[in-house]
Amino acid sequence: MLRFEPVPFRGDDDADYDAVMLTSANALRAVDLATSPLLRLPLFAVGAHTADAARAAGFDKVIVAKGDAVSLRKLVLARVKAGELDASATLLYLAGADLSRDLAGELGERGLSVVTHTTYRMAPVAGFPREVSDAFMANRITAVLHYSRRSAQAFLDTVRADGIEISALALPQCCISAAVAAVLHDAGATKVVVAARPDENALLEALSRTLRPRPE
Template sequence: MAVLVTRPHPDDEATALSLRARGFEVLKAPMLRFEPLPLHDEGEAAYGAVIVTSANALRGIAPQLAGSPLLKLPLFAVGEHTASAARDAGFENVISASGDAGALRDRVLASVKAKELKKASPLLYLAGADLARDLAGELGERGFTVVTQTTYRMTAVSGLPYEASDAFAANRIEAVLHYSRRSARAFLEAARASGVEISALSIPQCCISEGVASVVRDAGATQVMVAVSPDENALFGALDRALRPVTR
């Protein structure tokens, strides 16, 4: 019996490695495909800080950042995974929030209150093409000027890999891990297109947030587990709770 990981590549590799270390068999079915977009020249811009809600926002533009003045700015990351990607890209002053956009917004506001950041200086938001939350708008309502640069997009994959489809048909998948609303929707559409929707929804769906969980519940899933916080370790905890009665 295997756990299906729907996380995009290459992050699915790290997830699979962690799950195998915990004794799980793993199948990978990335439901979104990463496509980088170029960073516009920011040589003349006078930003006060950079904000990032996904490691993918840095992954595609990392080669462009070599020697960039942006690397000298404080960078506010949504969580430690994104913070690690920022350090790898060369940012020297990385501040990590606790895992979601609301916490990142509050961390930026706290830095202003502590006089570590000036509200008068524009913020550069490195973002994806499809945003689940209007972080720039929320900060704008609090007096910030936010310049958003789209540095990547995620394209939905139309079908499940044959290995995953066959495993669903043979009832060899014991749970599915979901990391975003978009990837969850893409998974549902792919399962439907592959003719395994009933099998796919009959097993535990482990979701990184309540928003993601609502997508699979609305599709008819009844065994839905939600991580207690929006990070992968908590998601693994949800997986353990989902399978606790089962002996692997």
């Protein structure tokens, strides 16, 4: 699967940022901002989970999008249109090494300057622990959660390498978005469930619905 690995973050104390932007709570896991002047800036968070992580890190002014990069881009541009953010503002984007969308480029085309700092990467893990593979084979796992296309593909690669693809894909696959679900559909999974919104709360709600006993 994928393992979280921090990437050293060296903040530039002389940099003049107008706001911070996050598309994943993981971006804050590897950085210590306890005394950073960045905490005084407004922070644009992709969704509620990321917003909670930002507040826990010490950000006071957190502005929350609807759970995906498209809504985050619209939110930033709406603040520009409302005059709450300068049209040529500089945003610090704390992000992972693998991005599914060029959010910085899209905002750059609208006149904003986005400085991207990579603070973590998700590295592939070779194979499941033996007890996990055995649990799949013994039908002791009831469902699988998928948060990204990349982690879904890593899951498929792992179950194929471990020889448990049939058992694993027979389970309900709960996906955070239709784009993630497409990876599982293409692999032959038939019990694919998509969250109502692209955020963790909606994904867990989808899992709950999937596991709820059906009335006889």
